[in-house]
Amino acid sequence: MAGRPKIKDIADMVGVSPATVSRALxxxxxxxxxxxxxxxxxxxxxxxxxxxxxxxLRTQRSMAILLVVRDAGNxxxxxxxxxVEAAAREAGYSVLMGNTEDDPVRETEYxxxxxxxxxxxxxxxxxxxxxxxxxxxxxxxxxVVALExxxxxxxxxxxxxxxxxxxxxxxxxxxxxxxxxxxxxxPLPEPMSQRRMEGYRTAMKLAGxxxxxxxxxxxxxxxxxxxQCCRALLALPVLPTAIFCANDEMAFGVIGELNRQGVSVxxxxxxVGFDDLFLSAAFQxxxxxxxxxxxxxxxxxMTILLxxxxxxxxxxxxxVVAxxxxxxxxxxxxxSLTTQHQGRHQ
Numbered sequence: 018m019a020g021r022p023k024i025k026d027i028a029d030m031v032g033v034s035p036a037t038v039s040r041a042l043x044x045x046x047x048x049x050x051x052x053x054x055x056x057x058x059x060x061x062x063x064x065x066x067x068x069x070x071x072x073x074l075r076t077q078r079s080m081a082i083l084l085v086v087r088d089a090g091n092x093x094x095x096x097x098x099x100x101v102e103a104a105a106r107e108a109g110y111s112v113l114m115g116n117t118e119d120d121p122v123r124e125t126e127y128x129x130x131x132x133x134x135x136x137x138x139x140x141x142x143x144x145x146x147x148x149x150x151x152x153x154x155x156x157x158x159x160x161v162v163a164l165e166x167x168x169x170x171x172x173x174x175x176x177x178x179x180x181x182x183x184x185x186x187x188x189x190x191x192x193x194x195x196x197x198x199x200x201x202x203x204p205l206p207e208p209m210s211q212r213r214m215e216g217y218r219t220a221m222k223l224a225g226x227x228x229x230x231x232x233x234x235x236x237x238x239x240x241x242x243x244x245q246c247c248r249a250l251l252a253l254p255v256l257p258t259a260i261f262c263a264n265d266e267m268a269f270g271v272i273g274e275l276n277r278q279g280v281s282v283x284x285x286x287x288x289v290g291f292d293d294l295f296l297s298a299a300f301q302x303x304x305x306x307x308x309x310x311x312x313x314x315x316x317x318x319m320t321i322l323l324x325x326x327x328x329x330x331x332x333x334x335x336x337v338v339a340x341x342x343x344x345x346x347x348x349x350x351x352x353s354l355t356t357q358h359q360g361r362h363q
Contacts, residue, residue: 240270
């Protein structure tokens with residue numbers, strides 16, 4: 018085949034119309050299996066690349082998607098980006114990452130990029146919309162919200178069950194025998210942080226355990242807040258034997274501060290995180306944490322966004338992705354139970 022492969026070349030090889038090939042490569046959901054797989058396999062074999070500039074002139078689309086996050090330096094978002102980018106590439110889109118750093122001006126600017134045609138759609142991971150009096154966010158834009166909830170927005174969502182995941186994490190500590198369990202929250206009253214806190218409270222209530230005064234510390238998902246909240250917990254008259262953190266980064270801060278103050282993890286205090294960052298398994302000791310399938314979340318969010326861009330139906334209810342508790346080296350029975358257990362066998 019001479020020159021750059023074209024859609025017509027793929028169509029001739031598969032035995033379908035060029036329009037069918039175009040729909041398949043655009044990821045519109047309008048081409049059924051096995052034809053869809055045959056078209057994508059043929060495109061890959063020919064090393065087909067869409068002519069984006071020609072498509073832009075024809076469709077008046079930028080062929081770019083915005084992935085908007087709180088903090089582009091947080092490794093949590095890298096796996097999500099991989100999933101988004103994999104699904105986007107299959108449809109001929111590029112992905113731009115927007116970094117808000119919780120700045121309302123930046124949040125508004127990224128929505129403005131949609132209206133100005135600099136991007137065709139957005140995957141929003143900040144949990145925040147522009148100010149209520151800003152007309153850029155009406156619920157009709159091609160936006161999909163991932164992980165963070167934006168209640169009442171009208172946008173499709175891909176989420177996890179934060180309440181159930183937190184419940185399972187705290188239940189793990191309770192099953193080990195812990196009763197004095199503290200929680201370091203994310204930023205409140207944001208819905209994701211709120212639901213994780215409610216999961217903690219539910220687990221404690223169902224087990225008949227009281228939450229002592231000062232055992233709920235407000236964090237902000239950053240490592241330094243884990244350090245500060247840990248110091249506050251260690252200053253209490255009754256110390257926790259376990260700490261459930263709303264994310265791994267704060268858990269890293271907690272463990273570092275415990276070590277600095279001569280408190281052993283997990284011998285003296287058990288620690289559970291949330292996210293399962295790639296560093297969590299390599300941490301010493303390896304962190305027990307709630308694992309989120311971040312690449313799958315990104316791919317699902319991008320697939321829904323492609324459907325929305327094509328005019329196809331999108332889910333009316335949030336798509337809920339399953340989580341898993343990864344039990345590692347930062348959790349163990351409380352020292353009092355361990356001592357009792359050893360004493361019975363002496």
